[in-house]
Amino acid sequence: MKDKIRNIFIRETSSDLALIQEELKINVKDMIPDGLVEKIFRAMHTIKGSGPMFGFKHLSEVALPVEKVFKELYSRESQVSRQLIEKTSDIINLLQKALMECDAHTPNSNEERALIEYFNNVCPFNAGSDD
Amino acid sequence: MAKTVLIVDDSESIREVVNFTLENEGYDVLVGVDGEDALQFLDGSNIDIVITDLHMPNLDGLGLIRKIREMDVYKHIPILFLTTESQAAKKMEAKQAGATGWIIKPFVPAKLLSAISRVLR
Numbered sequence: 001m002k003d004k005i006r007n008i009f010i011r012e013t014s015s016d017l018a019l020i021q022e023e024l025k026i027n028v029k030d031m032i033p034d035g036l037v038e039k040i041f042r043a044m045h046t047i048k049g050s051g052p053m054f055g056f057k058h059l060s061e062v063a064l065p066v067e068k069v070f071k072e073l074y075s076r077e078s079q080v081s082r083q084l085i086e087k088t089s090d091i092i093n094l095l096q097k098a099l100m101e102c103d104a105h106t107p108n109s110n111e112e113r114a115l116i117e118y119f120n121n122v123c124p125f126n127a128g129s130d131d
Numbered sequence: 132m133a134k135t136v137l138i139v140d141d142s143e144s145i146r147e148v149v150n151f152t153l154e155n156e157g158y159d160v161l162v163g164v165d166g167e168d169a170l171q172f173l174d175g176s177n178i179d180i181v182i183t184d185l186h187m188p189n190l191d192g193l194g195l196i197r198k199i200r201e202m203d204v205y206k207h208i209p210i211l212f213l214t215t216e217s218q219a220a221k222k223m224e225a226k227q228a229g230a231t232g233w234i235i236k237p238f239v240p241a242k243l244l245s246a247i248s249r250v251l252r
Binding site: 042045 | 141142143144145147148151186188214215236237238
């Protein structure tokens with residue numbers, strides 16, 4: 001049963017992330033629409049809260065700073081930097097890969113640490129410029 | 132007679148974990164995928180407790196609680212939030228809306244079961 005539920009978590013989270021990634025690529029230029037901000041926030045919120053219950057404690061720590069950023073942006077159709085959009089796409093890629101690899105995933109790669117640091121330090125309300 | 136629990140969560144894996152845990156303990160379980168979906172079960176039927184997530188599409192947990200508290204038949208039903216949200220301000224908002232208690236995700240099944248027994252006592 002534990003494995004069955006874990007597989008459900010992997011399937012539903014991977015599917016949510018794939019849809020977000022698709023929307024980021026197609027719809028987003030320099031504005032993340034309200035609905036997509038909410039989807040990203042909820043996906044990160046789910047990974048943060050449920051990940052540890054299914055053996056993905058590490059991903060919960062990756063999702064936490066992204067969730068914080070998108071919580072700030074929640075319900076605001078704010079202009080954001082191209083960099084924030086690209087970093088969001090990068091961290092979603094990383095989460096998708098980690099879910100696919102399951103226990104074989106190696107945490108704390110340089111790329112992962114750099115992305116976490118970016119999301120820990122970015123201020124979404126000042127993210128309108130690309131400097 | 133088995134107690135009936137209404138679970139409301141947009142995450143399938145969380146619904147499965149809670150459902151599995153409660154059915155193993157002999158509870159009858161009803162499942163809603165978000166607040167809007169849960170309303171179909173709140174038709175006067177016998178429900179003993181509601182366990183709901185906070186952040187959900189369509190109708191979120193706070194909206195659901197407010198709707199439940201407007202229904203005479205469920206005015207005093209215990210409602211527990213099962214959420215990752217732990218901010219004091221959010222908890223206060225939930226309490227004011229009529230929440231009975233708060234369980235933080237990630238959770239262990241024993242903690243969930245003990246919270247349910249406590250409010251059903």
